[in-house]
Amino acid sequence: MAEIYDIIIAGGGTAGCVLARQLSENPAHRVLLIEAGPSDDSFMVRMPKGFGKLMTDPRRAWFYDTDHHERVPGARPEKWWRGKLIGGSSAVNGMVYHRGQPQDYDRLAELGLAGWSWREVLPYFIKLENHELPATDFRGRGGPLDLMLHPQKPRLSEAILQAGKAMGLPIKEEPNLPNQEGISYIVYNIDPKTRERVSAGKAFLTPEVRARANLRILTQTRVDRVLFEGRRAVGVACTLADGSAAQYRAQGEVILSAGAIHSPQLLQVSGIGPAPLLQSLGIPLLQDLPGVGANLREHWNFWLQFRLRHAQDSENRDYAGLRLLGHVLHYLVAHRGLMSWGSTQMSAFIRTRPDLDRPDAQLMFAPYSLDFEAMAKGGAAMEKQPGMHMFGYPLRGTSQGSVTAQSADMAQLPKISPAYLLTDYDRQVTIGLVRFIRRLMSQPVLAPYVEGEVGATAGVHTDDEIIDYGRRFGSTSFHGCGTCKMGRADDPMAVLDERLRVRGVQGLRVMDVSVLPEQLSANPCGPVMALAWRAADLILDDMRR
Numbered sequence: 001m002a003e004i005y006d007i008i009i010a011g012g013g014t015a016g017c018v019l020a021r022q023l024s025e026n027p028a029h030r031v032l033l034i035e036a037g038p039s040d041d042s043f044m045v046r047m048p049k050g051f052g053k054l055m056t057d058p059r060r061a062w063f064y065d066t067d068h069h070e071r072v073p074g075a076r077p078e079k080w081w082r083g084k085l086i087g088g089s090s091a092v093n094g095m096v097y098h099r100g101q102p103q104d105y106d107r108l109a110e111l112g113l114a115g116w117s118w119r120e121v122l123p124y125f126i127k128l129e130n131h132e133l134p135a136t137d138f139r140g141r142g143g144p145l146d147l148m149l150h151p152q153k154p155r156l157s158e159a160i161l162q163a164g165k166a167m168g169l170p171i172k173e174e175p176n177l178p179n180q181e182g183i184s185y186i187v188y189n190i191d192p193k194t195r196e197r198v199s200a201g202k203a204f205l206t207p208e209v210r211a212r213a214n215l216r217i218l219t220q221t222r223v224d225r226v227l228f229e230g231r232r233a234v235g236v237a238c239t240l241a242d243g244s245a246a247q248y249r250a251q252g253e254v255i256l257s258a259g260a261i262h263s264p265q266l267l268q269v270s271g272i273g274p275a276p277l278l279q280s281l282g283i284p285l286l287q288d289l290p291g292v293g294a295n296l297r298e299h300w301n302f303w304l305q306f307r308l309r310h311a312q313d314s315e316n317r318d319y320a321g322l323r324l325l326g327h328v329l330h331y332l333v334a335h336r337g338l339m340s341w342g343s344t345q346m347s348a349f350i351r352t353r354p355d356l357d358r359p360d361a362q363l364m365f366a367p368y369s370l371d372f373e374a375m376a377k378g379g380a381a382m383e384k385q386p387g388m389h390m391f392g393y394p395l396r397g398t399s400q401g402s403v404t405a406q407s408a409d410m411a412q413l414p415k416i417s418p419a420y421l422l423t424d425y426d427r428q429v430t431i432g433l434v435r436f437i438r439r440l441m442s443q444p445v446l447a448p449y450v451e452g453e454v455g456a457t458a459g460v461h462t463d464d465e466i467i468d469y470g471r472r473f474g475s476t477s478f479h480g481c482g483t484c485k486m487g488r489a490d491d492p493m494a495v496l497d498e499r500l501r502v503r504g505v506q507g508l509r510v511m512d513v514s515v516l517p518e519q520l521s522a523n524p525c526g527p528v529m530a531l532a533w534r535a536a537d538l539i540l541d542d543m544r545r
Helices: 014-023 048-054 102-110 118-128 155-166 200-204 259-269 275-280 321-334 372-376 424-441 463-473 525-544
Strands: 003-010 031-034 061-065 079-083 129-131 145-149 182-185 215-218 222-229 232-239 245-256 300-308 346-350 361-366 387-394 402-404 415-417 450-454 508-510
Touching (some): 014 200, 102 118, 118 129, 200 525, 245 525, 361 424
Antiparallel strands (some): 061 079, 222 232, 346 361
16 A cells, blocks of 8 residues: 655755755655655765766766757767755755846746745745855845855966956955856855755755654655546655655645656656657657646856966866875865865856846856866876866856657656757857957956966857857756746646646646746756745645645
């Protein structure tokens, strides 16, 4: 006989952890959280720079191929990865905490999605945050998510700040001020005291929450499909760690929080999605929703590297051999140093045209450079000579790809067809940000530190050359969203209503990055936590009704 719960959450990632804590706060609610991967109890998860190993660990990460190189002549094969453990991608990513722009959330309201405006979302960011900077009307202290600024001010970084100022960018104390335009050091979701990663699992599934009698957390368990009685979701069918099958019943709701890749796949194999696709796979059609798996959007990077004059300004030599061992030992003893930081040091939000009313591109900087030829042969990742990189992407890209199931079996990964630089908007912003980076790195204040641009991009100059190179050799940011988007009732591609309910059925919702109809002007991890908290309140409100 299947176990019965009030709420079943399929996916223990960034959103799922938030939902599990908030929805189980009332002891009367029996909540089941199901995660395909293992627990997050790992030194590599806790140590911030451990993400370099986690992103190659098949036990804790999903790896997906895309068909981008099949559709774009000369493009290199592309690999996407996502977290597969409690905390999801928040447990394996670079720990960059950006909120986005207030206009992003007001845009949701403009699209007819009541309850998601900046005025309504800001309180969730504030109560989410435990920032090391003082609390303000727009910044939180005392919340579950510890936040810290990059703790050092290297001379190269300080010079880049001054170069940004010379380009007209305000130097900001942190990236998440109400006016996003400017340049600053990164804010990380890292505990400033212990210097440990604060994933959604650590922030929301504390030992006290995990010990709640009304919350059960199942790991190493794959959700295979949603179970229905008529048109109402009543549970899930799963495959357990030992390969056996199990079913769990929900007398309240089933919530999919499996991310932009697996949430649409799970809907499709459960009979909800584009009718032609489901018919071709032999899946009985429950609800024809052509938007399931469509509208895939991604921040597509253009990556430039620069040769530095002095080895002391580059981290290249720190990621191998005895120096790397020394940094790990330093972290073990003191929880400080290189291994206690996130992926990048600084970010800038820029307008690629002066007539714009807000930034349309994001730039990121770190003082290391990659040896792409060696990496392609399985060799060392860093260049031997001192270097740095800076990359950028359009914030609100409009190119749209898709995620589609390839069979009725969730064990077979779906087909990912991303779309990069297909729209004039995406192309023009990319051209603009590349030219901005080059002007920035050519500022006189950087001349004592930077020799010049190196690598294949150094020969890329015209607009057409930039787009051709970017289309073939750009890189995913792992920020894919939009594949189960919210929308108005008259939007034929909308999968969800404004309360995250799947259209055409009952008792089924989605809450993860897939619900966003458009990209946010940010790395999505922090926003997903805030939005999931807001979603939990909506769900609890509906349950009270």
